Amino acid sequence: MKKQYSKFLRILITGMLCIGYFSISSSLAQISEGGLPPSFQFAGSLRSEKLAEQVPVNFSVEDLKAVDAWRVSQGAPLRVAKSIPTSFDIANSGDWISLPDGSQVWQLHLQAKGAIALILYYSDFYIPKGAQLYLYNAAKTQVLGAYTHRTHPKNGPFATQAVAGDEVILEYVPAPSGETPRLRIREVGYGYNHLEAIMPEVQEAPGAGFSEACEVNINCEEGADWQEQKKGVIQMIQYIRNKEGEGGSYICTASLVNNTARDKKPYVLSAFHCSQDMLGEQPLPLSKTVPTDCCCCLTTRSPTIIMYSLTDGIVQICFHSRA
Numbered sequence: 001m002k003k004q005y006s007k008f009l010r011i012l013i014t015g016m017l018c019i020g021y022f023s024i025s026s027s028l029a030q031i032s033e034g035g036l037p038p039s040f041q042f043a044g045s046l047r048s049e050k051l052a053e054q055v056p057v058n059f060s061v062e063d064l065k066a067v068d069a070w071r072v073s074q075g076a077p078l079r080v081a082k083s084i085p086t087s088f089d090i091a092n093s094g095d096w097i098s099l100p101d102g103s104q105v106w107q108l109h110l111q112a113k114g115a116i117a118l119i120l121y122y123s124d125f126y127i128p129k130g131a132q133l134y135l136y137n138a139a140k141t142q143v144l145g146a147y148t149h150r151t152h153p154k155n156g157p158f159a160t161q162a163v164a165g166d167e168v169i170l171e172y173v174p175a176p177s178g179e180t181p182r183l184r185i186r187e188v189g190y191g192y193n194h195l196e197a198i199m200p201e202v203q204e205a206p207g208a209g210f211s212e213a214c215e216v217n218i219n220c221e222e223g224a225d226w227q228e229q230k231k232g233v234i235q236m237i238q239y240i241r242n243k244e245g246e247g248g249s250y251i252c253t254a255s256l257v258n259n260t261a262r263d264k265k266p267y268v269l270s271a272f273h274c275s276q277d278m279l280g281e282q283p284l285p286l287s288k289t290v291p292t293d294c295c296c297c298l299t300t301r302s303p304t305i306i307m308y309s310l311t312d313g314i315v316q317i318c319f320h321s322r323a
Contacts (some may be wrong), residue, residue, distance in 0.1 A: 035146045037134040037171040039107070042100050050095060052111035052167055055084055061114065061192045068193065075273045076250075080237065081119055081162075081189035083247035084112065088185040090172065106172040112190050115166040119189030119249055121239065125158030127151065128179035131172065135160055138167040146173075155182060159239065162191055189239075189249045232256040238274065250274070 059082065068079050088094075094108030112118060120135070127133055127149050134145035142164055152158050172181060216222045218230045232255045241247045252274035257267040 032144060032151065033132075033146045033148055035132070035134075036143060037136065037145075038099060038103060038105055038173060039097070039171060040140065043140075045100050050109065052109040053088070053093065055086060055110055055112035055188050055190075057084070057112055057114060057190065065193055077238070077252045077274045078194045078250060079248050080194045080251045081117070081191040081249035083121065083187040083189050083239070083249065086185050086188050090181055090183040094170070104174065106170075106174070108170040109167065110169075110188065111167045112188055113166055115190045115192060117162040117164050117191030117195045118166065118168045119162045119191060119237070120160050120168070120170075120185050121187040121189060121247075122158040122160075122184055123186035124155060124182045124184045125152050126155035126182040127172075128175040128177060128181055130177060131175035131179075131181060133173075133181075133183070134171045135163055136169055136171070137163050137165045138169070139165070157186075162189070162195060162237075187247055189247075191249075194251055229255075234268070236268070236270070236274075 064079070064082060072078060088108060088110070090106060090108075094106055096104055096106050098104055110118070127147060129149040132146035132148055134143060134147075136143045144161055144163065147160070170183070172183065174181075218226055218233075223230070234254050234256060236252055236254050238250045238252065239247060240250055252270060254268045254270035254274070257269045259265060259267060
């Protein structure tokens with residue numbers, strides 16, 4: 001018994017030390033400043049939009065779902081998107097458009113046919129001071145941004161929140177200084193499953209929202225003693241690349257964890273199965289987390305984050321709060 005307790009204590013301490021893999025200063029949490037793309041106010045007077053750049057879809061969604069179902073049965077996290085390599089860059093893609101008020105914006109219209117949502121992963125993301133970037137869907141019912149210099153001041157790899165539907169438009173408003181931005185889209189995440197759990201814009205799939213027998217909805221009377229704790233529950237999307245170099249986005253749950261300094265650094269605590277090595281897939285450098293037996297259902301109003309690995313092994317966390 002004593003040996004078992006010591007072993008458990010060592011695992012717990014090791015796991016707690018490794019929570020640092022999840023950490024990132026609050027200044028790097030994804031910041032967007034609201035507003036609408038300038039082109040929206042001239043929608044009726046602009047020339048017809050150009051055709052979307054097509055992102056090649058060379059796979060079967062039904063095949064992906066069949067493989068995913070087996071993996072989940074073996075304890076793997078849920079895959080929500082398959083990554084498609086791209087090389088879109090503000091320097092070689094899209095168009096500069098003159099608006100009726102004399103200003104200019106850059107637009108890039110992408111389509112990956114049949115996707116329920118699109119997630120953009122950037123190899124470099126830098127917005128000069130005074131510039132703005134917006135993302136929106138074809139119907140203009142979902143707008144992300146404005147992303148500004150404050151969003152990601154150190155530039156480098158980045159990801160933006162999922163946009164519902166199979167089309168996304170990027171609209172960049174240049175800086176008064178004329179400084180050149182860097183927007184290089186390395187991969188497009190082709191959303192095909194489970195995203196209705198975190199996106200009200202995506203139509204709910206049959207069977208969505210059902211839970212295992214051990215999972216009790218925290219909003220029911222059984223969860224009365226956990227109403228404060230539920231405020232820290234999050235849903236996260238992790239980018240994981242396998243040994244063959246194929247990337248994918250996976251959804252899992254976690255909890256925000258405070259530290260003794262109480263400086264609001266966004267440490268995250270999750271379960272091992274959310275990033276474990278399945279079928280050769282290489283997890284992000286956050287697999288040594290504290291295992292948890294907590295069973296509770298999330299509401300769709302939980303905050304969502306996107307996590308992905310940087311070249312130096314650090315994990316970028318992008319928070320997307322939901323009211």
